[in-house]
Amino acid sequence: MSIDVVNITKTYKGFTALDAVNLHIPTGELVALLGPSGSGKTTLLRIIAGLEWPDSGEVRFDGADALNRSVGERNVGFVFQHYALFRHMSVFENVAFGLRVRKGADKLPEAAIRAKVSELLALVQIDWLADRYPAQLSGGQRQRVALARALAISPRILLLDEPFGALDAKVRKELRRWLRQLHEELPVTSVLVTHDQEEALELADRVVVMGKGRIEQIGTPGEVYETPATAFVHDFIGESLSLPADVRGGRLFLGERAIALDSQGASEGPARLLARPHEVDLADPAQAPFFGKVLAVRTFGPIRRADIQIVVPSGHVVVEAAVPFGEGLEIGSQVGLVPRRYRVFGAQA
Amino acid sequence: MSTIHPTALVQPLASDGPPTLAKQARTQNGHRPARTEPAAVRIALTLIALAFLGLFIGLPLLLVFVEAFKRGFAAYVAALSDPDALAAIRLTLLVAAISVTANVIFGLVASWAIAKFEFAGKSLLITLIDLPFSVSPVVAGLIYVLLFGSQGLLAAPLQAWDIKIIFALPGIVLATIFVTFPFVARELIPLMQDQGTAEEEAAISLGASGFSTFFRVTLPNVKWALLYGVLLCNARAMGEFGAVSVVSGHVRGLTNTMPLHIEILYNEYQFGASFAVASLLALLALVTLIAKTILESRLAEEEPR
């Protein structure tokens, strides 16, 4: 089932949580809504689910209006951030809940409910926990119960709010791969909210990067990392080295000094130059576009980094650059920086 | 205001809890831990506290039962099987049943509105629900007399329809509901607020209706707190004296509840009979406290983790 979000706006007491958001999610895709807290990603997920309503705009499932249907009628599976398991019900009864509350012709006979629940528990690999209560489970197990419960109503859309947020790092990685597999096996369109870029990049077909109620970029994990559309995306995903610059007459300046780098068509006026630390080469300070003083050099495992203080018109900035092993850098010496790959963003971007 | 939050009574367990009086003597080098006092001080303080409690609480309680059985078991049974005593017991049970039911329904309805939704003026509403706790029982009775009494604001219409509220069952029930008004709601609201709305949202997203969400998810989650509230509400409803005294009219065998019957017997110098009836209410208080102690461990389960 495809999802269309059209011009959704949502405000809370003067705070704009979502600002004219548009998004198309094709059937069968697994999409991650990625952003810092307050970026509106959870609000968007809850609006798609029908747990909240927008001030204006549309939500369509397979082209049909979804906003006139309540959450119960939308048939979406929702996995809550802290799982929201019914604490007085066993694992089995938690999963069976959605089947038991059906009325009239939709109501399944008890045997069918039992069969379906057993099948789901086997699918999420916790059939041996059926009689336990939520309080007796580990975080990862609760997560699986929450997922099985959401899947019990045979949803064609699966929505997950920070599904791994409450788990420790090791379990998180394990469950991530397993969720990806599960998504492949099931006929569902999945949307997952996360603030963890690693999670989004590893798991999703496409990543929707959000900031301050707007969508900054939609793309495959490779696209958002390699070709960030805005400075925000460049900063938020992966490591960034950032320098203030000016674009004058289509040329790039650092203060009064022209820099021999392409301005990439950025708008006139103040701009930022962004690069990945490992895509910056060290060079002779006289010939490099940037140069500065080495403040510190750190080695952690296979990675070696240097803090370099660069003089800019407003004072100075400290950037971090990758240092190849074998390169002898003296603290206090001057070193030049040549970005191999970089992006220039105007003040608006 | 007078309710005690259930968790308030959970005591630290012995493992790293308070040192026992005996243990202290054995600490090394004669140095005691920084967190406690010399044994003599501790023993003295403990004895003072226990003496105070014994004097003010233990003795009066003991005395009720001693006085009740002073003239023998036969006299005790005779006092309780007196027709007026039986009528008072029946009336008390009836009044308690009605007012507890009313407060349970109100408590559930109010806590659903208050705990599961965000709206303007919520804390004012909670304060107003708590208000009867701080009103003197006599004033509570008086306000109904001013409203429904023979000189009351609604005296004319009530007379025209021949409805009797003051000096009759409805007045007693109203006054009792007033003084027990916050009991159930006060137990449910904080717990349901702590539990949040995620489980309800989950149930509704799985297709449950509002009613089945309430009966299958919300109610089972607060059942022990509800029972706790019912227990406290019932104890107060059966024992209420001041408010009921003002609206009852003290008609023997008709509008006398147990506490009022105790007063009449006492004022007639029938001390034995008076204490016999009082012993029933004292027993109710003891049972309530025991049940409450048992319930408190269950209540801890309902607190969100």
Added chain:
Amino acid sequence: MATATASRFTFRKPSVIPGFGLTFGLTLTWLCLIVLLPLSALFLKTSELSFDRLMVIMSNARTLHALQISFGLSLAAAAINLVFGGLVVWVLVRYDFPFKRVVDAVIDIPFALPTAVAGIALTTLYAENGWIGSLLAPLGVQVSFTPLGILVALVFIGLPFVVRTVQPVLADLDAELEDAAASLGATRGQTIWRVVLPTIWPALLTGFAMAFARAVGEYGSVIFIAGNLPGVSEIAPLLIVIRLEEFRYADATAIASVMLLASFVLLFIINRLQHWAESRGGRGR
């Protein structure tokens, strides 16, 4: 269900959970019928009195004495409970002794025991031929049927308020605070006086105010032991009842209004104290 534009309603935050209108409406209706309308009847009746009439009632010597006795003895009882209740909490939380759980449960007896039962029990206990009264009589101390009796009853009903308010706060008190004070060279007395007491002080005051508020309005446990001599041992709630039985509704109403206003003020003070206690409790953790 709600549509895209329904969320414009700003009185409450929209939610998928149904039933707000129904439950909120019922709550408000029932609250008005049982509590707010009857209480406003009292003020309505009071406002019918002329100012002069009100002054005559309130300056009546018997009225003034009754109010004096109620408020004065309640204050004294709350003060006694502050000291002994505080001591009981300390012993209950910090020390271990046989039957501690039973003792802990017994604290709630004044909550659970009907006031009339407490009243006749205390009266008999402190009467001249009673268990305690007979010990005090040779010393020339009479408790039952004197203001001292009222004090005893008010201490009885107020005790759990102090204990149950302070107990959780003291139990939650971080033991490292005391270790820290001791490590900085404070004596045990200094630690308690300068570290422990200030921390539990808001809770103690809240308990004090609650015990006071309850005592001012108390009726059942007092009237048996008081002796009810006008001007000496007659409490304000009893005077309301007496005026009512004499059909002096104006007098009863006026005194009741004063008492009700006092409870509103106390409720407000207790509310502030609780906020203070909470903010104090949250500090440094």
